[in-house]
Amino acid sequence: MKVCLCNPFNDQSLKDYLNKMEKDNQPVRVKDAYKACSGAEKPNCAKCIPMVREFVEEHNEKVTPLIPVKQVECPQPNPALSPA
Numbered sequence: 001m002k003v004c005l006c007n008p009f010n011d012q013s014l015k016d017y018l019n020k021m022e023k024d025n026q027p028v029r030v031k032d033a034y035k036a037c038s039g040a041e042k043p044n045c046a047k048c049i050p051m052v053r054e055f056v057e058e059h060n061e062k063v064t065p066l067i068p069v070k071q072v073e074c075p076q077p078n079p080a081l082s083p084a
């Protein structure tokens with residue numbers, strides 16, 4: 001499937017690039033993915049950018065796991081400090 005028509009590349013080129021970055025566990029920026037797949041060209045019409053972004057976001061979710069939230073107990077109010 002064609003991704004970009006202005007600087008032609010297809011989804012396989014994008015997947016190959018993202019797979020390479022996944023092996024290094026590296027998150028990717030949309031502009032870097034575009035640059036790598038387009039032969040260092042800049043987007044022209046940018047109609048393909050949402051599709052590139054979709055692939056990149058999926059990749060980044062795989063390589064950058066969410067930071068676990070630590071459960072913290074709230075301290076109990078001190079009755080000595082409460083207004084009477």
Ligand code: FES
Pocket residue numbers: 003004005006007042043044045046047048049
């Ligand atoms: S379709 Fe990719 S820049 Fe135009």
